[in-house]
Amino acid sequence: MTDPTVIVPVSIAPVSYGPLPVVLFYGFAGLTLVSAAAVALSANIVRAAAALLFALIGIAGLYLLLHADFLAAVQLVVYVGGTLILMIFGIMLTSREAQGPDSGPSRAARRREIFWAGLAAFALGAPLVTAMLLAPWKTAAFAATTQPTVEDLGRSLLDKNQFLLPFELLSLLLLAVMIGAAYLAKSRRPLPH
């Protein structure tokens, strides 16, 4: 069965990029983790949003590293360009009161909170990371080269034997969300006539 639209990959001699993928990984991972920590620890909500921007961009870079070119684009367009902007609008609409350091709990209480939260995070994170480091995954080797994924993703999303049903259900969900969000956010104040 030959499909003329399928691009047969020409045999490319295996290219070795040396330590480049690892270096890129540590770069993007560092960006992501530092930004995520800044999101968690920043007391100012606008700064947290800015840090979240860099965390999401770092994850888009990791998607590129994992040969998920379309996902990296979607991450930037939907997450950075959509969800994060929505959050920033939410911050702007709801931050009438000053978010200065004097609002909220005292410094000592805040430090105590960070200590206990850090302890809980360590209690969760340490076993999780240990398990990840020890787990013997049966994986394929990391491929240095790849094909674009857009065509295959589109075909599987619209194939009724694969992901057509969840894809269509998702569009229904988005419709319901659109109506629900518009209804919920509607001002309850009586209209002036």
Next chain:
Amino acid sequence: MTLTITHFLVLSALLLVAGLLTMVLKRNAIGMLMGVELILNAAALNLTAFNAFAPAASGGGSGPRLEGQIFTLFIIVIAAAEAAIALAIFLNFYNNFTSIDVERGTTLKG
């Protein structure tokens, strides 16, 4: 030295912890939503990493296997939907309490 799936799994475990820390530490409801987004991103990164390191498909489709990436796409869409609904709820919360400090929402507290 090459990339292994362990690199990505450890990273996403740490990202999950950071998201949880965000949810616990923030008093601002939108800040808590940011923690949820970090956790969802950790899960999505896991799925994509498993996709990239999965052994080749045994039968089935003709192309490379992309199930993990499709699940990640679904996560991104559902996260966007969740953020939209959550923000609508927070706007209502703000209209009722003139603040989105989650500690103020004590109407149902016994």
